[in-house]
Amino acid sequence: MKEITSPAVSSAIKKLLSYATLKKKVDDEYQKYVCLPSRKLYSMEVNEETVSCIGVEFLNSKAAVIKHIAVLPKERGKGIGSSMIRFLCKNYDIHSNFGFQITSLGEKYLGVDRFLCEFKVK
Template identity: 45%
Template sequence: MREITSGVVHPTIRELLSYATTMEKVDYELARYIDSSNRKLYEYLLNDEIVGFVVVRIITSQHDEIKHIAVLPKLRGQSIGSKMVKFVCEKHGLSLISAETDCDAEEFYRKYGFEVINLGEKYPGVKRFRCEYKVG
């Protein structure tokens, strides 16, 4: 995995981010990550090809929040997402990692071992979940 530290973002990252948010919000979200000192964007490489990414917001020295995580559709189910979560936990020395998600990613977090709490319809017609994983 490699941290993206410059304003130059590979087109694959844009594609991956579009899976995690709407296409209209891609540039806005990328600008937030690149311009923020408490957000880190990491790309996952397989055979020198970007196949996944994760963005975390640093809350404290022991707690990060996953803001976005995505893997190319053709490679989902191959533990890449889990490897990215593990990488962030180890790199940042976390005792807690959390996320808020919708129905699409709830099962991913549950399989990894996150405690998943149903928040109900946070937005009309959109069920949201709070996910927390205590590391160690």
């Protein structure tokens, strides 16, 4: 996993973020990752190709919100999403027993399935 800090969004990251938010919001969301200290964006590569990204907003030392998570369609189902979450848990002392409650929001935007993923710290 590598942190994305470049002021300019790459085409690979732009494509991935478009899976997680509206295309017209990609540039604004990317700028928040670059400019806000409470936000971090990471990517993962396989065979030198960027295949996934995860964006997180830290609310405080014990709470974080995954704002965006995306994996290229051809790479889905291989545990990449889980490994990105494990990375966050390990590096930011977030409990790794996922325990997310996932609620489908349906196809909120044309062609984009949305989910509400809530994690409750015990």
